[in-house]
Amino acid sequence: xxxxIRQTVVRVxxxxxxxxxxxxxxxLSNEHFVIExxxxxxxxxxxxxxxxxxxxxxxxxxxxxxxxALGEEAERQGLTEEQxxxxxxxxxxxxxxxxxxxxxx
Numbered sequence: 052x053x054x055x056i057r058q059t060v061v062r063v064x065x066x067x068x069x070x071x072x073x074x075x076x077x078x079l080s081n082e083h084f085v086i087e088x089x090x091x092x093x094x095x096x097x098x099x100x101x102x103x104x105x106x107x108x109x110x111x112x113x114x115x116x117x118x119x120a121l122g123e124e125a126e127r128q129g130l131t132e133e134q135x136x137x138x139x140x141x142x143x144x145x146x147x148x149x150x151x152x153x154x155x156x
Contacts, residue, residue: 063086
């Protein structure tokens with residue numbers, strides 16, 4: 052079961068006064084802090100591990116969208132998986148040649 056994430060809203064002025072305490076709470080718990088300025092939420096504080104997981108999830112979703120689009124385009128063009136892989140390999144070699152010259156054998 053996933054743990055509950057607590058969200059606490061603080062104003063920028065309060066953040067200035069309690070920064071050390073707030074950072075400790077973020078690091079030691081699943082607490083997130085929404086920082087408000089002028090009554091509007093502008094920043095969120097969360098632990099580094101949660102941030103890294105967020106970035107990892109975003110990259111995975113981006114890769115999945117790319118892979119799906121690639122598969123749909125290959126299907127549209129009537130390519131088999133083998134043909135697609137061969138074309139990708141040729142494109143990879145051409146890119147290498149453009150950047151570095153001849154491909155070592």
